[in-house]
Amino acid sequence: MNWTSVADARKQESISPDVEVRGWVRTRRDSKGGFSFIEVNDGSCFGNLQIVAPAELSNYESEVQKLTAGCSVVVVGELLESPAKGQATELHATEVRVLGWADPESYPLQKKRHSFEKLREWAHLRPRTNTFGAVARVRNQICQSIHDFYHERGFLYVNTPIITASDCEGAGEMFRVTSLDLEMLAKKGGPVKYEYDFFEKPAYLTVSGQLNGETYATALGRIYTFGPTFRAENSNTSRHLAEFWMVEPEAAFFDLTDNMRLAEDFLKRIFSDCLNHCGEDMEFFDKMIEKGKIDQLKSVIEKPFTHMPYTEAVSILENTSEKFEYPVSWGTDLQAEHERFLTEKHVGGPVILTDYPSTIKPFYMRVSDDKKTVAAMDVLVPGVGEIIGGSQREERLDVLQSRMAEAGLNEDDYWWYIDTRKYGSVPHAGFGLGLERAVQYATGMANIRDVIPFPRTPGNADF
């Protein structure tokens, strides 16, 4: 591991007569003065290192002058202060070794700028572009911030199961998981013999780790899950994925106020880490993807989030002159257009909506004293809409049981969840943040398929 990263080589303090860099050619241009400028990137940062390759190199004509985008190289030479603007250093090569060529006739990223849509067909190559390299680094930073944030606050990372036999959480359509041979099943017909299936019963991919997470929060205090979750919904939109990552903190003894504060602190931490640690990437997004993104994030970080009860939000929506596709009245669920209006136009920043009608929220949310609403909270941000959904949980056994009955759920399926309310029940609260929504908000990338390496959507499980 005895070479210098491009990120380090671009720093003044790395100046040295003997530096080795390894990476991929982004561009090459030949100067009339008898040398070539080669821009090399290795993924360690957004910017490239400029290589000055003199004609004296033994392979100058045979190789260096044939370098094109995508070729991999090892460059050895003297790292000097650069006279050029916009870069602290440049590497004067004494050796340019070519590891791998990238035939410009067939290399897809060679010639012109491609649309994001086109680049999805090359999901295996798109991280080699400026945009997707930057997305990968910001996504990485957000993941690290997630772990750091909860670790520092004493939340334990808990891996809740991906495969589940509960099909009844009602959070969305679920994928089936089976070890049965579907072709054989279709061929032989007859009833499904679950005794031959791996789990000996129907099994699914999880839509949320919350219920499992609650069992750990009510044992160990503060926990969070962070892993893939799934929806088998046939939504071919720029906002939906069949497979996405979600972080779900859950904390014993937290009420809705604690939960809102945690969510606000959490989002602020994520976005301020992006600005502090991914400066070049964020400047790129601010300039090329969504103008004003950096100022927008700064304002989110600096200003307290607005809190607003659902009832007030509905009243605002009913009284605005804004036209909506879907009607709104107390007791209806808010649509994306309503949420976007509230956060983008009415508030002009993040807003936490609270105290939704119990009829439109799941059984596990805590019923308030008014009996009509539950201690729910949704965090809405401009450009994305809902980014966090959560609640204080119903800790009272009898209320939980009657809410389950109302929802038509079978208590036997939830015996273990109910146990947490039978034995040492405590007030607790939590929420879920979709990682991809957070990356979208941080970067301004419009399509959720462009903020996850290999998106899974209806008809698409390629790569």
Place this chain on the structure above:
Amino acid sequence: MNWTSVADARKQESISPDVEVRGWVRTRRDSKGGFSFIEVNDGSCFGNLQIVAPAELSNYESEVQKLTAGCSVVVVGELLESPAKGQATELHATEVRVLGWADPESYPLQKKRHSFEKLREWAHLRPRTNTFGAVARVRNQICQSIHDFYHERGFLYVNTPIITASDCEGAGEMFRVTSLDLEMLAKKGGPVKYEYDFFEKPAYLTVSGQLNGETYATALGRIYTFGPTFRAENSNTSRHLAEFWMVEPEAAFFDLTDNMRLAEDFLKRIFSDCLNHCGEDMEFFDKMIEKGKIDQLKSVIEKPFTHMPYTEAVSILENTSEKFEYPVSWGTDLQAEHERFLTEKHVGGPVILTDYPSTIKPFYMRVSDDKKTVAAMDVLVPGVGEIIGGSQREERLDVLQSRMAEAGLNEDDYWWYIDTRKYGSVPHAGFGLGLERAVQYATGMANIRDVIPFPRTPGNADF
């Protein structure tokens, strides 16, 4: 969030006339002197906080004297230096508020010490025990160490897909994922109509993120994946799970030597973080689960790992007087018993076996100059056996293609993987560490089902 954690309250520096703690009762004993000792835990650390509850409390007889294991309480009082041995502080209660009772007649964790096997039936309650609380904290620490270690070294966290259409990696049996209604499929018979399935083709749960990870490593240099992986193998053993977590670093420009160094540094970091940050938990494991564990880990951290080519290992195995169930000779895969002998008896510490015969290793491992072996490495540790498997990857297009042909693989299925060798190919290497194996090794827990919150095994997807 205005209360003190048990971990903090147990520290000298928290001494204060006004402290509030929230947690669960572990034990209560009543003193003849007119007060009760209550041990309270909130998951923030292994040890409990001792509460001294005087008979003067208004609810002393009605509630305090009825507290049993599992009850949840809020305790307010004065935190004082404790006269008792083994604890720095104790909380003299002015208020003990009971949040939730745990009926000793029905609460499963009430009375006696249960076997780990029995506790698996209460996977939702077992984190309330000493052992599983400690396992959860050590597992959490190892996860954080994984992220910190790679983050510090410039590896980007990449989320590779869980659902995949590649069924051909040969790493093990795969689960099927479908949105088709199995009952309907069996009822109607006929061929499987994949055009109605979510992905419009057969889809599976991933067995490894490596191939996807390589596309990011050959674009951005250093990456790692860390997520759930799956095996539909009917292995009902203490070493196998159908769903487990794996971390897979992959680094461009790394050769086998770099890869071995990374693996060794990585394991040492994980285990030293456990000792440094989970002291009380590790003392518990050392005392109650596997005597000598701490010294064993210290020795792993301090001593360089032994390196040994497969050929030498086979020679040792052929020439030892040790009796094995399976015969061993050059060209056969090593069995667990052979690996355990090498690491436990022959070396007496971690050993990295390298340069395995190409015939027993996957197509993507780099063929060595001898044409007979590949640049593979397996890290073996005492008590667990193989904990890491990895290799330098085959970066030469023609060699890769001929290895794929030998393995009977269809190049068309891997077009995107092959592209990474067509365009700017670079030497690179990586490995996989099973998280649960690492937690087992750190804690000494004998059964892998006891180091993951909700184990998935043949016939079991409960909770």
